[in-house]
Amino acid sequence: MLILVIGLVIFFCLHSVRLVAPQWRESSMKEHGEMRWKMRFGLLTLMSTAFIVMGYMQMRVEPIWLWFPPVWTRHLAGLLVLVALFFVGSALVKNSTMKNKMGYPMLIGVKIWAFAHLISNGTVADVMIFGSFLVWSIVSFAVYRRRDRLAGVVYEQSEDSSVPANLIAFVFAMMSWFTIVFYLHQAIIGVSPLV
Structure with missing residues (x-):
């Protein structure tokens, strides 16, 4: 520990x-x-x-189990991680809709990723990791948005089309998701999300 x-x-x-x-x-x-x-x-x-x-x-x-999540939470977590990866992709691409409207899509992606793993895992280690990431991302998002409001930053859609940027974020999300689900998660963590 x-x-x-x-x-x-x-x-x-x-x-x-x-x-x-x-x-x-x-x-x-x-x-x-x-x-x-x-x-x-x-x-x-x-x-x-x-x-x-x-x-x-x-x-x-x-492992020290706090609860035993039902099987359906794993399927929901898989879907939520795909959404989280779309937000991450949106943070990496200039002029994406999520970046223009939310300001910090990476932190939103971390929130969703952490929440997805919290609902589908029930050990002390899982709560330590994903709970801390969830709290940190919520606090960070709130602080950054508050600073932006005080500085007069306004989030709005750019006049330029964001369709290509959103498409790149979507392709990033899909490719990352398939790589993680079918290879990386098992290789790094030792657990397949498909089981």
């Missing part, structure tokens, strides 16, 4: 810098260079993710 907790703490500390100290983040990026900042950030993110996966694997050996 300790490895999982360390991984989660590192991950959320890294990903909350913009949330709690945006000025320090910007000044550090200017001082050290954006590329160096991103490389360090990426390496620490990979390390924390590895800790989370290792800790999760250790806790799966002797």
Whole structure:
């Protein structure tokens, strides 16, 4: 459990810098260079993710069950993850409808992904991981939107057509979903979502 907790703490500390100290983040990026900042950030993110996966694997050996989710929650989770991936794709593509209207589709994608995994898994490790991601994404979204309102940022559809951007986000979601469901989930986590 300790490895999982360390991984989660590192991950959320890294990903909350913009949330709690945006000025320090910007000044550090200017001082050290954006590329160096991103490389360090990426390496620490990979390390924390590895800790989370290792800790999760250790806790799966002797799981502590809080509840036993019904089988239908797995099917619902699969559908919700597809929706989450569409939001992630929308965050990565310029001028997507979700980015123009919501501002932070990546955080919405994380919310949906975390919720999907919470309803379909019932161990302490699952609650620690997906519960913490759900809480973090909800808080982050609320803080960023509040900051935007105070700064007078308005979210609205761009005059340019967003159909190509939405199509790219959809293709990204479908390709990612099939890759995860039929290969990556089993390869990394050791559990097939199809079972």
